[in-house]
Amino acid sequence: MDKKLVVSSSPHIRSIESVQSVMTDVLIALFPVALMAVLLFGYQALLTMVISVATAMLVEAAWLRKRDIFGDGSAAVTGLLFAMILPPAPPWWLVVVGAAASIIIGKQVFGGIGYNIFNPALVGRAVIVMSWGGHVAGRVWSPPQPFAFGADVSAVTTATPLADQGEALAVSLTNLFIGNVAGCLGETSALALLLGGAWLYYKGHIDWRIPGGYIGTVFLMGALFGGGFYNGHLMTGLFHVLAGGVMLGALYMATDMVTSPVTPKGKLIFGIGCGLITMMIRLYGSLPEGVTYAILLMNAITPIIDNYTVPRQFGGVKKNA
Amino acid sequence: MGSTVFKGGVHPDYNKEITATMAVSPMKPPSKVVIPLQQHIGAPCEPLEGIEVGSEVKRGQKIADSTGFVSAPIHSSVSGKILAIGPYNHPLGSVLPAITIEPDGEDRWDESIKPGGDMENLSAADIRNIVREAGIVGMGGATFPAHVKLTPPAEKPIDVVVINGAECEPYLTADHRVMLEQPEEIVFGLKAIMKVLNADKAVIGIEDNKADAIRVLEKAIEGEENISIAHLHTKYPQGAEKMLIQVTTGRVVPAGGLPMDVGVVNFNVGTAIAINDAIREGKPLTERVVTVTGSGINRPANLLVRVGTLVSEVIEACGGMKESTMKLIVGGPMMGKAQVNDDIPVIKGTSGILALTDQDMYLAESSPCIRCAKCLDGCPMFLSPTGIAQFAEFEKYGDAEKLHAMDCFECGCCSYVCPSKIPLTQWIRIAKAEITKAKKK
Structure with missing residues (x-):
């Protein structure tokens, strides 16, 4: 026989899923969130997202010296997620600097996709919060103007419900759930976030343990230690789940594959840890919100969590610790 | 009864409909058979006394055996004359001793049957x-x-x-x-x-x-x-x-x-x-049913094939192999072995012969692990394939062993599901081989 055959190690068939298809699924999951952001915050939200995604993709393509700017899709995901954690109408240069920092400091300096330790979008946010805090803290938040696409939302500003108890008592749980409150672009609508999260769960890209552990812990701590200021203890727990970035963080940031544990037990520990730190910052820290630092801190100990939670193999004996 | 579903595993495209309704048909007697002396796990067989080049054998006659307990004797699958005894390509990837027999076309059964x-x-x-x-x-x-x-x-x-x-x-x-x-x-x-x-x-x-x-x-x-x-x-x-x-x-x-x-x-x-x-x-094991399939086979079939029949002849009996064939596999697509050529015999464990084209396979370059954990979810042994593979890549075989690398039975689920297309099963195989080697020292 003269024909040359491919000889390689089994298995000889592979699933059609690729890094690109996974990233595309994440983009699809973010679609309802992005749509809600535009409905609530108008054209400025759309502009912020477009600038952020374009910057992230271009910076990554330039760094990797590749012409294919979409590539594996991970830069687009980082860019979109970074936009989601910005105020509705930030200055354009802040978006550019932050998105570029996400890609370069958050990802490429570690060796690119798969090697980064911290969630790239959150690194970008940490950079701008530390450098230009005035644009993302205090009474800079624009209240949403539903269905007013062309309005300048930045004309009026307020504080977020988490930063100001008076503001918190003024919003109903329904509005918190739908997202009709001041806050970051993508964090306000629990409804849209849950829709996208359900899609990611259906596609098998996220495990219940991280969001479950995270949201569960936030609820419990909010109910137990939140002071019950929001119509009683249980409602206060629910308020802490729906207000601020917990839903966005738990469903899209903490579940980032690269920077979270791979073991089932590790994922649960990671989720609970994120919840604990978030609530400690919110309740006892000097910042109104703690999602960014909670996830970044847990990212740092992800390898340790993985090391200590190696699953028992099939038929393995229980270790007497 | 426990759970009726095991944990882990994958759902590949089964592609069984190609041959599922085709009744088993006996393949026409081959023009020669090459019967390896090792077709089992355990001690290889030695030719029996009187079995040498030129001697006549009958169908079902025992031609090789071993004194080892974990071994199984070998029988001739045809009646005919021994042409050669010596090394021949083996479907498990090496060259091993085999007895080549030219059938006389009479298919006379041995008296012992x-x-x-x-x-x-x-x-x-x-x-x-x-x-x-x-x-x-x-x-x-x-x-x-x-x-x-x-x-x-x-x-x-x-x-x-x-x-x-x-x-x-x-x-x-x-x-x-x-x-x-x-x-x-x-x-x-x-x-x-x-x-x-x-x-x-x-x-x-x-x-x-x-x-x-x-x-x-x-x-x-x-x-x-x-x-x-x-x-x-x-x-x-x-x-x-x-x-x-x-x-x-x-x-x-x-x-x-x-x-x-x-x-x-x-x-x-x-x-x-x-x-x-x-x-x-009283019949010894000298023939078996083989599924010959894949989009590279012109006329897929389930054939009753004599042990020792060359894969080239089996494929010929199925109308030949298409030019577009990229891989020839003995066994299934998940655990079977890719072959260098078709000049290899069917042995007792050959359940399938697959000729795969790019219609069956999705070939892609591998990229870095994104830690999606799909390999952990897919592993029926609850191992961490990506962890073992990374240790294997950096030659840290002791650490790979701590992740229970030796419990892997190489089902291939991890490589199958990996979106980064990392050959995880292959890395684990390397780790297993190195761990075994270190133990023997």
């Missing part, structure tokens, strides 16, 4: 001896000598026999066809196994994508109180022994242990038929 007698008159030792002398090995592909499994140590009594009709490998339909066509033989072989082991229960596990086989076998066991059929959820690797035993008996084989540690042995449906043939007709 005669029925073993009624099962009632046969003792356990008689049956065990018949199985050994017939050279029967596990026909699902593992090729472990059957008589060894029928000889468990006294301290490990067997109470349940599990028959593997799962056939979870995509493309393959050989077991499916024999279940449809020879149910009575399977049940007879199973009863012989139960008698030898003094086992009082048996379960035949069949995946639910073979509903017709389940119906046929349920009919065949009517009135047999000790035998039941387990309808198995279709998922790869359902036919792996540990997963099969868990879902059919609820018992968990300990890590590093054997089925007999939990009172179970398991046999493939094809092995049960081979045992039936040896007892009732």
Whole structure:
């Protein structure tokens, strides 16, 4: 026989899923969130997202010296997620600097996709919060103007419900759930976030343990230690789940594959840890919100969590610790 | 009964419909046979006295054997003249000693071939001896000598026999066809196994994508109180022994242990038929059903093929191989072995011959691990394939062992699901080989 055959190690068939298809699924999951952001915050939200995604993709393509700017899709995901954690109408240069920092400091300096330790979008946010805090803290938040696409939302500003108890008592749980409150672009609508999260769960890209552990812990701590200021203890727990970035963080940031544990037990520990730190910052820290630092801190100990939670193999004996 | 679904595993495209409805047909006698002296796990055989180049042999005549206990004798699958004894390509990837025989076209059976007698008159030792002398090995592909499994140590009594009709490998339909066509033989072989082991229960596990086989076998066991059929959820690797035993008996084989540690042995449906043939007709194992399929095969089929037939002749009998064929595989697409060429013989464990084109395969460059954990979710042994693979890549084999690399049975699920297309199974194989090497030192 003269024909040359491919000889390689089994298995000889592979699933059609690729890094690109996974990233595309994440983009699809973010679609309802992005749509809600535009409905609530108008054209400025759309502009912020477009600038952020374009910057992230271009910076990554330039760094990797590749012409294919979409590539594996991970830069687009980082860019979109970074936009989601910005105020509705930030200055354009802040978006550019932050998105570029996400890609370069958050990802490429570690060796690119798969090697980064911290969630790239959150690194970008940490950079701008530390450098230009005035644009993302205090009474800079624009209240949403539903269905007013062309309005300048930045004309009026307020504080977020988490930063100001008076503001918190003024919003109903329904509005918190739908997202009709001041806050970051993508964090306000629990409804849209849950829709996208359900899609990611259906596609098998996220495990219940991280969001479950995270949201569960936030609820419990909010109910137990939140002071019950929001119509009683249980409602206060629910308020802490729906207000601020917990839903966005738990469903899209903490579940980032690269920077979270791979073991089932590790994922649960990671989720609970994120919840604990978030609530400690919110309740006892000097910042109104703690999602960014909670996830970044847990990212740092992800390898340790993985090391200590190696699953028992099939038929393995229980270790007497 | 435990859970009827095992944890982990994957759902590949099965592509069994290509050959599932094709009845087994005997392939025309080959122009020569090349019979390797090692077709089983264990000690290789040596040619018997008088078996040398030029000597005449008959069909079913024993031509090679070993004094080792874990071994199985080899028989001629044709009558004819020995052309050569020497090294030949082997489907498991090396060059091993083999006996080449040119058939005389008369297919004369050896005089020793005669029925073993009624099962009632046969003792356990008689049956065990018949199985050994017939050279029967596990026909699902593992090729472990059957008589060894029928000889468990006294301290490990067997109470349940599990028959593997799962056939979870995509493309393959050989077991499916024999279940449809020879149910009575399977049940007879199973009863012989139960008698030898003094086992009082048996379960035949069949995946639910073979509903017709389940119906046929349920009919065949009517009135047999000790035998039941387990309808198995279709998922790869359902036919792996540990997963099969868990879902059919609820018992968990300990890590590093054997089925007999939990009172179970398991046999493939094809092995049960081979045992039936040896007892009732005195026939040794010299032919088997092979599924020849894949989009590179012109006329896919389930063929009854003589052991030693060259793969090139089998493919010729199926209308030849298409020019677009990229991979030639002996076995299934998940655990089978890719071949360098088609000049290799069919052996006792050859369940399938696949010619795959780019229609069947999705080839892509591998990229860095994104830690998605899909390999951990897919691993039926609950290992961390990506962790073991990374240690293997950096030659940290001790750390790979701590992640239980040796428990991997190379089902291929991790490589299959990996979105980064990392050859995880291959890295784990390397780790296993290095760990074993370090232990031998």
